[in-house]
Amino acid sequence: MADSTHPANDLDIVGVTKRFGGHAAVDDVTFGVAPGEFFSILGPSGCGKTTLMRMIAGFEHPTSGDIRIRGQSMIGVPANRRPVNMVFQSLALFPMMSVGENVAYGLVCRGMPREDAQARAERMLERVGLKGFGGRRVTALSGGQRQRVAIARCLVLEPTLVLLDEPLGALDLKLREHMKIELKQLQSTFNTTFVYITHDQSEALVMSDRIAVMNQGQFEQVGSPRELYHSPATPFVASFVGETNRLQGEIVSSSDGTVALQLPSGTVTRGTGRAPQKAAVAFVRPESIALAPSQPALRDLPNRFEGRVSAVLFDGANSSLLIDTLGFDQPVRAVLPQAGPLAGIEVGAPIHVGWAADAMKVFSA
Amino acid sequence: MMTRQASRLTLFLLLAPAILWLGLLIVLPHVEILVLSFSERVAPRVYAFGLGNYLEFFTEPLYWRTFARTAFMSILVTALTLVLAFPIALYIARVAQGRVKAILLLLCLLPFWVSELVRTLGWMMLLRETGVVSYALRAVGLADQPVELLYNDGAVILGLVYGGLLFMIVPLANALESLEPAVVEAGFDLGGSRWTVLRRIVIPHAMPGIVAGSIIVFMLTVGNFATPVLLGGKNGLWFTEQIYAQFITRFNWPQGAAFGMLLLLLSSAIVWLGLRLTGQSLGSTLKQA
Structure with a gap:
């Protein structure tokens, strides 16, 4: 401008x-x-x-x-x-x-x-x-x-x-x-x-x-x-441009641009942003979410959660998964790479999800 | 097989009233008139086939002059009606919304709740020497003696235009309504002036409506009887008066029949010419009307 x-x-x-x-x-x-x-x-x-x-x-x-x-x-x-x-x-x-x-x-x-x-x-x-x-x-x-x-x-x-x-x-x-x-x-x-x-x-x-x-x-x-x-x-x-997962909660601590956001279930997630108020929303892109069959593969990520596949949305290169994740009231949407080892995953399979702090943008609600 | 026959019967029964209507009231009388127009009276109550009635039309100047006058005046009335109706239709179709639109259309329709005769008599009350307009002109000092506004061509044209206006406005408004607002805006956006947009976009789009309205008004005008007789008086000289005179006053039915056929021919020829000149087909025009 x-x-x-x-x-x-x-x-x-x-x-x-x-x-x-x-x-x-x-x-x-x-x-x-x-x-x-x-x-x-x-x-x-x-x-x-x-x-x-x-x-x-x-x-x-x-x-x-x-x-x-x-x-x-x-x-x-x-x-x-x-x-x-x-x-x-x-x-x-x-x-x-x-x-x-x-x-x-x-x-x-x-x-x-x-x-x-x-x-x-x-x-x-x-x-x-x-x-x-x-x-x-x-x-x-x-x-x-x-x-x-x-x-x-x-x-x-x-x-x-x-x-x-x-x-x-x-x-x-x-x-x-x-x-x-x-x-x-x-x-x-x-x-x-x-x-x-x-x-x-x-x-x-x-x-x-x-x-x-x-x-x-x-x-x-x-x-x-x-x-x-x-x-x-x-x-x-954040929500209008591109697909995204929306999380709502309260900021429990923040330091140096990194904030910890507590979801209503008590689960704490870590993201980046400046949010002067307590109530906040956060957004994570489906392609920023890493998927793994086991916890250790996601060891370096600050946000690691366990879930179960609730739906497979097959759309060629744009395929994605909806994952019922412990502590989240909405299923988490994640891109499913069709070239990876998880390409053949079925509904009901257990899965681990994780994302980096700078992949999650936090705003005042 | 049975069902096909049954459906054919159904179709026939459904069409029967229309066929009877067309056959008994339109085709049959016209055939009768056509036959009648070719019969000449050779002796009292003795008739023979001949072209005498048509020859009479061409040899008697009063007849063909009245005929030509009727054609010319009708075209003039149609053109005037079109010019007057276009802005009204444009307003109804493109500016007025909802209730206002309905009220405006109703206002156009309102005069038709009164019979044509009474409407024409209304004009006579306004225009005659002792009428409202004459009185008003004297009251404001524009005239020092009573003014006779009746019994001239102006009065006839006025009455006929008034009677034809609705039949021009409705097809025109229909045609204009289907013009997409964005097309008009595009006309301005690309640099067109109001006149250019009207001439190159609005009028071409409204052409089927213009032709449909013109045909209806022209036919109503050519075949009108009461308005020219009452507002024109002796100077009315409308061709329908000649037909009336032959049938009723002179009791010369064959001559009247010949005039009737000539009038039919005239209006058909002018409508055909109008369609040719504007490049419209009868089908698309009828759809618009």
């Missing part, structure tokens, strides 16, 4: 608030997006991310605060005069126009002669891998092709900023995985600044240079995908 309102930024959001009645949908949000950056806003539905995006596009007006694009305030500038183009959730292609006309639309709006606009549109379609599709009906395209038309329609205008509002939501899983990579590649070849909105943490983690995690109208944390994943700043970020 240190680089916000930097003059070299493509987008600066300065203390923007949007109230609907008494409810603040966006509450004093400040951030900056550098040129060429792929910036994501990640949050659950209703967190205000769509309102924020609609304010950047010019469809909503902030109650207070400023929106600057390349240093230029956008307050009072209508949507059709902003150097910002949006890829809508529904894509919102113009069904009454051909693919070529869809892409040429913005150029014609700028007063470019129709033939020149068509030629530019044709070249843009070629660049997104839709050569010769100009004459087709929009309805005759597949989901992925429609996606590319929606992006080409924006990129042909060479905007300062492209806004994307969960454009992958309507696609099936396989295509979505494919489009994630394609979007990222498109963004780097065109070197355009992307602001991407999603509730899907995997989309945000895979594509973004930086992510802002948004909750109840405010930014919880802004950082690179790795930062968010490995050092979440708030309990919300």
